[in-house]
Amino acid sequence: MHPVRKRRLIFVGLILGAVAMATGAVIYGLQKNMNYLFTPSQVLAGRAADYRSFRLGGMVENGSIVRDPHSLKVDFTVTDGDRTLPVEYTGILPDLFRANQAVITTGRMQGGTFVASEVLAKHSATYMPKELAEAMAKAHAKHHVVMPATAGGTP
Amino acid sequence: MNAHSSPTLWNRLVLWYHQMGSPPYFYAFAGRWRPWFIAATLITAVIGLYGGLLLAPADYQQGDAYRIIFIHVPCAWMSLFTYAFMAGCGLVGLVWRVKLAEILAMESAPIGAAFTFVTLVTGSLWGKPMWGAWWTWDARLTSELVLLFLYLGVIGLYHAFEDTRQGARAAAFLALIGVVNLPIVHYSVVWWNTLHQGTTVRLFGPSRITWSMLWPLLTMALSTHLYLGWSLLGRARVALLELEGGKDWARAIALEDAPHG
Numbered sequence: 001m002h003p004v005r006k007r008r009l010i011f012v013g014l015i016l017g018a019v020a021m022a023t024g025a026v027i028y029g030l031q032k033n034m035n036y037l038f039t040p041s042q043v044l045a046g047r048a049a050d051y052r053s054f055r056l057g058g059m060v061e062n063g064s065i066v067r068d069p070h071s072l073k074v075d076f077t078v079t080d081g082d083r084t085l086p087v088e089y090t091g092i093l094p095d096l097f098r099a100n101q102a103v104i105t106t107g108r109m110q111g112g113t114f115v116a117s118e119v120l121a122k123h124s125a126t127y128m129p130k131e132l133a134e135a136m137a138k139a140h141a142k143h144h145v146v147m148p149a150t151a152g153g154t155p
Numbered sequence: 156m157n158a159h160s161s162p163t164l165w166n167r168l169v170l171w172y173h174q175m176g177s178p179p180y181f182y183a184f185a186g187r188w189r190p191w192f193i194a195a196t197l198i199t200a201v202i203g204l205y206g207g208l209l210l211a212p213a214d215y216q217q218g219d220a221y222r223i224i225f226i227h228v229p230c231a232w233m234s235l236f237t238y239a240f241m242a243g244c245g246l247v248g249l250v251w252r253v254k255l256a257e258i259l260a261m262e263s264a265p266i267g268a269a270f271t272f273v274t275l276v277t278g279s280l281w282g283k284p285m286w287g288a289w290w291t292w293d294a295r296l297t298s299e300l301v302l303l304f305l306y307l308g309v310i311g312l313y314h315a316f317e318d319t320r321q322g323a324r325a326a327a328f329l330a331l332i333g334v335v336n337l338p339i340v341h342y343s344v345v346w347w348n349t350l351h352q353g354t355t356v357r358l359f360g361p362s363r364i365t366w367s368m369l370w371p372l373l374t375m376a377l378s379t380h381l382y383l384g385w386s387l388l389g390r391a392r393v394a395l396l397e398l399e400g401g402k403d404w405a406r407a408i409a410l411e412d413a414p415h416g
Protein backbone atom coordinates (compact mmCIF):
# COMPACT_ATOMS: atom_id res chain seq x y z
CA MET A 1 0.00 0.00 0.00
CA HIS A 2 1.13 3.55 -0.75
CA PRO A 3 2.70 5.07 2.42
CA VAL A 4 0.46 8.15 2.32
CA ARG A 5 -2.69 6.01 2.11
CA LYS A 6 -1.35 3.74 4.81
CA ARG A 7 -0.80 6.73 7.07
CA ARG A 8 -4.32 8.00 6.40
CA LEU A 9 -5.78 4.56 7.09
CA ILE A 10 -3.89 4.28 10.39
CA PHE A 11 -4.96 7.81 11.35
CA VAL A 12 -8.65 7.11 10.63
CA GLY A 13 -8.38 3.74 12.41
CA LEU A 14 -6.86 5.30 15.54
CA ILE A 15 -9.52 8.02 15.73
CA LEU A 16 -12.30 5.47 15.26
CA GLY A 17 -10.77 3.20 17.90
CA ALA A 18 -10.60 6.10 20.37
CA VAL A 19 -14.21 7.13 19.68
CA ALA A 20 -15.41 3.53 20.02
CA MET A 21 -13.59 3.13 23.33
CA ALA A 22 -14.93 6.43 24.68
CA THR A 23 -18.47 5.47 23.68
CA GLY A 24 -18.05 2.04 25.24
CA ALA A 25 -16.91 3.65 28.50
CA VAL A 26 -19.87 6.05 28.49
CA ILE A 27 -22.34 3.23 27.84
CA TYR A 28 -20.75 1.14 30.57
CA GLY A 29 -20.93 4.10 32.96
CA LEU A 30 -24.55 4.83 32.10
CA GLN A 31 -25.54 1.21 32.53
CA LYS A 32 -25.90 1.74 36.29
CA ASN A 33 -27.55 5.16 36.13
CA MET A 34 -29.64 4.97 33.00
CA ASN A 35 -32.74 3.32 34.32
CA TYR A 36 -35.83 3.67 32.21
CA LEU A 37 -37.97 1.93 34.82
CA PHE A 38 -38.06 0.16 38.18
CA THR A 39 -39.65 -3.24 38.82
CA PRO A 40 -41.95 -3.79 41.85
CA SER A 41 -39.13 -5.67 43.63
CA GLN A 42 -36.76 -2.75 43.16
CA VAL A 43 -39.37 -0.27 44.40
CA LEU A 44 -40.19 -2.36 47.47
CA ALA A 45 -36.45 -2.67 48.16
CA GLY A 46 -36.29 1.15 48.29
CA ARG A 47 -34.27 1.61 45.08
CA ALA A 48 -36.70 4.29 43.83
CA ALA A 49 -36.91 6.14 47.15
CA ASP A 50 -34.78 9.05 45.85
CA TYR A 51 -37.26 9.86 43.09
CA ARG A 52 -40.47 11.81 43.54
CA SER A 53 -41.75 10.53 40.21
CA PHE A 54 -40.47 7.45 38.42
CA ARG A 55 -41.47 4.68 36.00
CA LEU A 56 -42.75 1.37 37.24
CA GLY A 57 -42.67 -1.59 34.86
CA GLY A 58 -44.04 -5.11 34.98
CA MET A 59 -46.90 -7.36 33.96
CA VAL A 60 -50.54 -6.62 34.74
CA GLU A 61 -51.52 -9.41 37.11
CA ASN A 62 -54.27 -11.69 35.85
CA GLY A 63 -57.69 -10.83 37.32
CA SER A 64 -56.43 -7.72 39.12
CA ILE A 65 -58.06 -5.12 36.84
CA VAL A 66 -60.94 -3.31 38.56
CA ARG A 67 -62.68 -0.53 36.62
CA ASP A 68 -64.71 2.11 38.44
CA PRO A 69 -68.18 2.10 36.78
CA HIS A 70 -68.73 5.87 37.25
CA SER A 71 -65.36 7.28 36.14
CA LEU A 72 -62.20 6.46 34.15
CA LYS A 73 -60.47 5.21 37.31
CA VAL A 74 -58.79 1.81 37.01
CA ASP A 75 -57.06 -0.23 39.70
CA PHE A 76 -54.71 -3.07 38.87
CA THR A 77 -51.66 -4.85 40.21
CA VAL A 78 -48.24 -4.87 38.54
CA THR A 79 -46.01 -7.87 39.11
CA ASP A 80 -42.48 -8.83 38.09
CA GLY A 81 -43.11 -12.47 38.91
CA ASP A 82 -41.59 -12.00 42.36
CA ARG A 83 -43.26 -9.04 44.13
CA THR A 84 -46.40 -7.05 43.31
CA LEU A 85 -47.48 -3.42 43.65
CA PRO A 86 -51.03 -1.99 43.43
CA VAL A 87 -51.46 0.76 40.82
CA GLU A 88 -54.19 3.38 40.51
CA TYR A 89 -54.80 5.29 37.26
CA THR A 90 -57.45 7.67 35.94
CA GLY A 91 -57.55 8.15 32.19
CA ILE A 92 -57.69 6.41 28.82
CA LEU A 93 -55.67 3.20 28.58
CA PRO A 94 -53.77 2.14 25.43
CA ASP A 95 -55.18 -0.59 23.15
CA LEU A 96 -52.70 -3.20 24.30
CA PHE A 97 -53.50 -2.79 28.00
CA ARG A 98 -54.85 -6.10 29.27
CA ALA A 99 -54.11 -8.78 31.82
CA ASN A 100 -50.74 -10.52 31.40
CA GLN A 101 -49.49 -7.64 29.25
CA ALA A 102 -46.33 -5.72 30.10
CA VAL A 103 -46.94 -2.08 31.07
CA ILE A 104 -44.75 0.88 31.94
CA THR A 105 -46.43 3.41 34.21
CA THR A 106 -45.19 6.83 35.30
CA GLY A 107 -46.23 8.24 38.66
CA ARG A 108 -45.38 8.33 42.35
CA MET A 109 -45.88 6.30 45.49
CA GLN A 110 -48.72 7.38 47.81
CA GLY A 111 -48.73 5.15 50.83
CA GLY A 112 -48.49 1.63 49.50
CA THR A 113 -50.12 2.47 46.17
CA PHE A 114 -48.45 3.68 42.99
CA VAL A 115 -50.57 6.52 41.58
CA ALA A 116 -49.89 6.63 37.86
CA SER A 117 -50.20 9.72 35.68
CA GLU A 118 -49.43 7.75 32.49
CA VAL A 119 -49.80 4.09 31.53
CA LEU A 120 -47.94 2.75 28.48
CA ALA A 121 -48.36 -0.79 27.16
CA LYS A 122 -45.24 -2.61 26.07
CA HIS A 123 -45.72 -4.88 23.11
CA SER A 124 -44.00 -8.24 22.97
CA ALA A 125 -41.83 -9.00 19.95
CA THR A 126 -44.03 -11.90 18.85
CA TYR A 127 -46.34 -11.68 15.85
CA MET A 128 -48.80 -14.42 14.93
CA PRO A 129 -52.41 -14.85 13.78
CA LYS A 130 -55.19 -15.19 16.36
CA GLU A 131 -55.99 -18.78 15.38
CA LEU A 132 -52.41 -19.88 16.02
CA ALA A 133 -52.27 -18.06 19.36
CA GLU A 134 -55.49 -19.77 20.45
CA ALA A 135 -54.25 -23.18 19.33
CA MET A 136 -51.00 -22.63 21.20
CA ALA A 137 -52.81 -21.44 24.31
CA LYS A 138 -54.95 -24.62 24.25
CA ALA A 139 -51.90 -26.82 23.83
CA HIS A 140 -50.07 -24.97 26.60
CA ALA A 141 -53.03 -25.13 28.98
CA LYS A 142 -53.03 -28.91 28.48
CA HIS A 143 -49.39 -29.07 29.53
CA HIS A 144 -49.58 -26.25 32.12
CA VAL A 145 -47.17 -23.92 30.31
CA VAL A 146 -47.30 -20.12 30.63
CA MET A 147 -48.05 -18.34 27.32
CA PRO A 148 -44.65 -17.64 25.74
CA ALA A 149 -45.90 -14.65 23.78
CA THR A 150 -46.60 -12.53 26.84
CA ALA A 151 -43.99 -14.12 29.07
CA GLY A 152 -41.34 -12.96 26.58
CA GLY A 153 -42.39 -9.35 26.97
CA THR A 154 -41.24 -8.87 30.55
CA PRO A 155 -39.38 -5.55 30.61
CA MET B 156 -6.23 -1.22 -17.88
CA ASN B 157 -5.30 -3.90 -20.40
CA ALA B 158 -6.82 -7.33 -20.26
CA HIS B 159 -4.89 -9.69 -18.01
CA SER B 160 -3.30 -12.79 -19.48
CA SER B 161 -4.97 -15.04 -16.88
CA PRO B 162 -7.84 -13.10 -15.29
CA THR B 163 -8.40 -14.57 -11.86
CA LEU B 164 -11.45 -13.55 -9.84
CA TRP B 165 -9.32 -11.13 -7.82
CA ASN B 166 -7.92 -9.49 -10.96
CA ARG B 167 -11.43 -9.08 -12.31
CA LEU B 168 -12.56 -7.51 -9.03
CA VAL B 169 -9.63 -5.08 -9.09
CA LEU B 170 -10.36 -4.22 -12.73
CA TRP B 171 -14.04 -3.67 -11.91
CA TYR B 172 -13.12 -1.47 -8.93
CA HIS B 173 -10.91 0.73 -11.09
CA GLN B 174 -13.45 0.89 -13.91
CA MET B 175 -16.19 1.87 -11.47
CA GLY B 176 -13.95 4.59 -10.07
CA SER B 177 -13.88 6.24 -13.50
CA PRO B 178 -16.69 8.85 -13.71
CA PRO B 179 -17.65 8.31 -17.40
CA TYR B 180 -17.75 4.54 -16.95
CA PHE B 181 -19.86 4.80 -13.79
CA TYR B 182 -22.15 7.37 -15.40
CA ALA B 183 -22.93 4.98 -18.26
CA PHE B 184 -23.18 1.98 -15.93
CA ALA B 185 -25.63 3.79 -13.63
CA GLY B 186 -27.74 4.89 -16.59
CA ARG B 187 -27.99 1.30 -17.85
CA TRP B 188 -28.97 -0.17 -14.48
CA ARG B 189 -31.39 2.43 -13.16
CA PRO B 190 -34.47 1.25 -15.10
CA TRP B 191 -33.92 -2.31 -13.82
CA PHE B 192 -33.64 -1.09 -10.24
CA ILE B 193 -36.86 0.93 -10.36
CA ALA B 194 -38.74 -1.88 -12.12
CA ALA B 195 -37.59 -4.41 -9.50
CA THR B 196 -38.40 -1.92 -6.70
CA LEU B 197 -41.98 -1.46 -7.90
CA ILE B 198 -42.60 -5.17 -8.54
CA THR B 199 -41.30 -6.24 -5.11
CA ALA B 200 -43.16 -3.37 -3.41
CA VAL B 201 -46.46 -4.39 -4.99
CA ILE B 202 -45.92 -8.05 -4.04
CA GLY B 203 -44.77 -7.13 -0.52
CA LEU B 204 -47.61 -4.70 0.15
CA TYR B 205 -50.22 -7.07 -1.29
CA GLY B 206 -48.88 -9.88 0.89
CA GLY B 207 -48.61 -7.66 3.93
CA LEU B 208 -51.82 -5.66 3.75
CA LEU B 209 -54.20 -8.21 2.20
CA LEU B 210 -52.85 -11.77 2.51
CA ALA B 211 -51.19 -11.71 5.94
CA PRO B 212 -53.51 -12.49 8.86
CA ALA B 213 -54.29 -9.98 11.63
CA ASP B 214 -52.11 -10.18 14.73
CA TYR B 215 -53.43 -11.94 17.84
CA GLN B 216 -52.70 -8.90 20.05
CA GLN B 217 -52.68 -5.82 17.85
CA GLY B 218 -55.23 -6.78 15.19
CA ASP B 219 -54.67 -4.88 11.95
CA ALA B 220 -52.62 -2.08 13.51
CA TYR B 221 -49.46 -4.21 13.37
CA ARG B 222 -49.40 -3.85 9.56
CA ILE B 223 -47.33 -0.68 9.93
CA ILE B 224 -44.32 -3.02 10.35
CA PHE B 225 -44.31 -3.61 6.58
CA ILE B 226 -43.20 0.02 6.21
CA HIS B 227 -41.63 0.75 9.59
CA VAL B 228 -39.28 -2.21 9.92
CA PRO B 229 -37.81 -2.18 6.36
CA CYS B 230 -37.23 1.57 6.69
CA ALA B 231 -35.58 1.10 10.08
CA TRP B 232 -33.27 -1.59 8.65
CA MET B 233 -32.47 0.70 5.72
CA SER B 234 -31.70 3.62 8.03
CA LEU B 235 -28.90 1.48 9.52
CA PHE B 236 -27.83 -0.17 6.23
CA THR B 237 -27.60 3.15 4.37
CA TYR B 238 -25.52 4.61 7.19
CA ALA B 239 -23.10 1.66 7.10
CA PHE B 240 -22.86 2.01 3.30
CA MET B 241 -22.28 5.75 3.59
CA ALA B 242 -19.53 5.27 6.17
CA GLY B 243 -17.90 2.49 4.08
CA CYS B 244 -17.81 4.74 1.00
CA GLY B 245 -16.61 7.58 3.21
CA LEU B 246 -13.66 5.47 4.40
CA VAL B 247 -12.67 4.62 0.82
CA GLY B 248 -12.98 8.30 -0.07
CA LEU B 249 -10.91 9.43 2.92
CA VAL B 250 -8.07 6.96 2.51
CA TRP B 251 -7.87 6.40 -1.25
CA ARG B 252 -9.38 9.73 -2.32
CA VAL B 253 -11.65 8.02 -4.85
CA LYS B 254 -13.92 10.70 -6.26
CA LEU B 255 -16.80 8.32 -6.85
CA ALA B 256 -16.65 6.93 -3.27
CA GLU B 257 -16.99 10.46 -1.91
CA ILE B 258 -19.97 11.09 -4.17
CA LEU B 259 -21.68 7.82 -3.23
CA ALA B 260 -21.17 8.57 0.48
CA MET B 261 -22.57 12.09 0.24
CA GLU B 262 -25.47 11.17 -2.04
CA SER B 263 -26.62 8.31 0.20
CA ALA B 264 -26.94 10.65 3.21
CA PRO B 265 -30.27 12.29 2.18
CA ILE B 266 -31.73 8.88 1.29
CA GLY B 267 -30.72 7.47 4.67
CA ALA B 268 -32.10 10.54 6.42
CA ALA B 269 -35.42 10.00 4.61
CA PHE B 270 -35.53 6.34 5.72
CA THR B 271 -34.80 7.39 9.31
CA PHE B 272 -37.50 10.06 9.18
CA VAL B 273 -40.10 7.59 7.86
CA THR B 274 -39.07 5.14 10.61
CA LEU B 275 -39.61 7.75 13.33
CA VAL B 276 -42.93 8.98 11.92
CA THR B 277 -44.47 5.53 11.33
CA GLY B 278 -43.26 4.38 14.75
CA SER B 279 -44.86 7.41 16.33
CA LEU B 280 -48.17 6.86 14.52
CA TRP B 281 -48.20 3.24 15.75
CA GLY B 282 -46.97 4.11 19.23
CA LYS B 283 -49.85 6.42 20.10
CA PRO B 284 -52.68 3.83 19.86
CA MET B 285 -50.58 0.81 20.93
CA TRP B 286 -48.28 2.11 23.66
CA GLY B 287 -50.29 5.18 24.55
CA ALA B 288 -47.58 7.72 23.66
CA TRP B 289 -46.35 9.41 20.46
CA TRP B 290 -42.86 9.57 21.82
CA THR B 291 -40.86 8.44 24.82
CA TRP B 292 -37.17 8.92 25.60
CA ASP B 293 -36.23 5.27 25.72
CA ALA B 294 -32.89 4.04 24.39
CA ARG B 295 -34.16 2.75 21.00
CA LEU B 296 -36.16 5.85 20.09
CA THR B 297 -33.47 8.23 21.31
CA SER B 298 -30.62 6.48 19.46
CA GLU B 299 -32.68 6.41 16.25
CA LEU B 300 -33.26 10.16 16.65
CA VAL B 301 -29.51 10.62 17.13
CA LEU B 302 -29.07 8.70 13.85
CA LEU B 303 -31.30 11.26 12.09
CA PHE B 304 -29.21 14.10 13.56
CA LEU B 305 -26.02 12.38 12.38
CA TYR B 306 -27.40 12.20 8.83
CA LEU B 307 -28.42 15.88 9.01
CA GLY B 308 -24.98 16.74 10.38
CA VAL B 309 -23.27 14.95 7.47
CA ILE B 310 -25.51 16.72 4.93
CA GLY B 311 -24.96 20.10 6.59
CA LEU B 312 -21.19 19.75 6.93
CA TYR B 313 -20.90 18.65 3.29
CA HIS B 314 -22.66 21.76 2.08
CA ALA B 315 -20.83 24.11 4.46
CA PHE B 316 -17.64 23.90 2.37
CA GLU B 317 -16.96 25.97 -0.73
CA ASP B 318 -14.96 23.11 -2.25
CA THR B 319 -17.17 20.05 -2.78
CA ARG B 320 -14.41 17.47 -2.39
CA GLN B 321 -13.07 19.05 0.79
CA GLY B 322 -16.62 19.11 2.19
CA ALA B 323 -17.12 15.48 1.25
CA ARG B 324 -14.00 14.43 3.13
CA ALA B 325 -14.93 16.39 6.26
CA ALA B 326 -18.47 14.98 6.21
CA ALA B 327 -17.14 11.46 5.56
CA PHE B 328 -15.10 11.77 8.72
CA LEU B 329 -18.19 12.74 10.72
CA ALA B 330 -20.05 9.81 9.14
CA LEU B 331 -17.27 7.43 10.22
CA ILE B 332 -17.34 8.66 13.82
CA GLY B 333 -21.13 8.24 13.88
CA VAL B 334 -20.72 4.52 13.12
CA VAL B 335 -20.52 3.93 16.89
CA ASN B 336 -24.22 4.75 17.00
CA LEU B 337 -25.17 1.77 14.79
CA PRO B 338 -24.56 -0.98 17.40
CA ILE B 339 -26.24 1.26 19.99
CA VAL B 340 -29.41 1.48 17.89
CA HIS B 341 -29.38 -2.25 17.22
CA TYR B 342 -28.62 -3.46 20.75
CA SER B 343 -30.46 -0.71 22.66
CA VAL B 344 -33.42 -3.04 23.25
CA VAL B 345 -31.04 -5.66 24.71
CA TRP B 346 -28.78 -3.44 26.80
CA TRP B 347 -31.49 -1.33 28.43
CA ASN B 348 -35.07 -1.63 29.58
CA THR B 349 -36.96 0.03 26.76
CA LEU B 350 -40.58 0.59 25.86
CA HIS B 351 -39.72 -0.51 22.33
CA GLN B 352 -40.01 -4.27 21.92
CA GLY B 353 -37.02 -6.52 21.30
CA THR B 354 -35.85 -8.13 18.08
CA THR B 355 -38.48 -10.15 16.22
CA VAL B 356 -36.66 -11.18 13.05
CA ARG B 357 -33.30 -12.84 13.61
CA LEU B 358 -30.62 -13.86 11.14
CA PHE B 359 -29.47 -16.59 13.50
CA GLY B 360 -32.04 -18.58 15.42
CA PRO B 361 -35.81 -18.68 15.03
CA SER B 362 -37.78 -15.52 14.29
CA ARG B 363 -40.78 -14.75 16.49
CA ILE B 364 -43.12 -14.10 13.60
CA THR B 365 -45.37 -16.32 11.49
CA TRP B 366 -44.16 -17.10 7.96
CA SER B 367 -47.26 -15.53 6.35
CA MET B 368 -46.26 -12.22 7.97
CA LEU B 369 -42.52 -12.70 7.55
CA TRP B 370 -42.31 -13.14 3.76
CA PRO B 371 -44.07 -9.84 2.93
CA LEU B 372 -41.76 -8.15 5.45
CA LEU B 373 -38.65 -9.61 3.78
CA THR B 374 -40.02 -8.71 0.32
CA MET B 375 -40.48 -5.12 1.47
CA ALA B 376 -36.93 -5.17 2.84
CA LEU B 377 -35.68 -6.26 -0.60
CA SER B 378 -37.77 -3.55 -2.23
CA THR B 379 -36.31 -0.79 -0.03
CA HIS B 380 -32.77 -2.00 -0.83
CA LEU B 381 -33.55 -1.83 -4.55
CA TYR B 382 -35.03 1.63 -4.05
CA LEU B 383 -31.79 2.75 -2.44
CA GLY B 384 -29.94 1.46 -5.54
CA TRP B 385 -32.23 3.31 -7.93
CA SER B 386 -32.21 6.54 -5.98
CA LEU B 387 -28.46 6.48 -5.30
CA LEU B 388 -27.47 5.76 -8.92
CA GLY B 389 -29.58 8.69 -10.10
CA ARG B 390 -28.25 11.09 -7.49
CA ALA B 391 -24.66 10.01 -8.14
CA ARG B 392 -25.08 10.60 -11.90
CA VAL B 393 -26.22 14.17 -11.32
CA ALA B 394 -23.47 14.81 -8.76
CA LEU B 395 -20.83 13.41 -11.15
CA LEU B 396 -21.98 15.70 -13.96
CA GLU B 397 -21.88 18.70 -11.63
CA LEU B 398 -18.39 17.84 -10.39
CA GLU B 399 -16.96 16.99 -13.81
CA GLY B 400 -18.86 19.63 -15.76
CA GLY B 401 -15.75 20.96 -17.49
CA LYS B 402 -14.36 17.58 -18.57
CA ASP B 403 -14.55 16.22 -22.10
CA TRP B 404 -16.78 13.25 -21.31
CA ALA B 405 -19.35 15.45 -19.60
CA ARG B 406 -19.33 17.87 -22.53
CA ALA B 407 -19.74 15.00 -24.94
CA ILE B 408 -22.83 13.85 -23.02
CA ALA B 409 -24.23 17.36 -23.00
CA LEU B 410 -23.81 17.58 -26.79
CA GLU B 411 -25.32 14.18 -27.44
CA ASP B 412 -29.01 13.56 -27.10
CA ALA B 413 -28.86 10.02 -25.84
CA PRO B 414 -27.21 9.91 -22.38
CA HIS B 415 -25.66 6.46 -22.93
CA GLY B 416 -22.01 7.60 -23.08
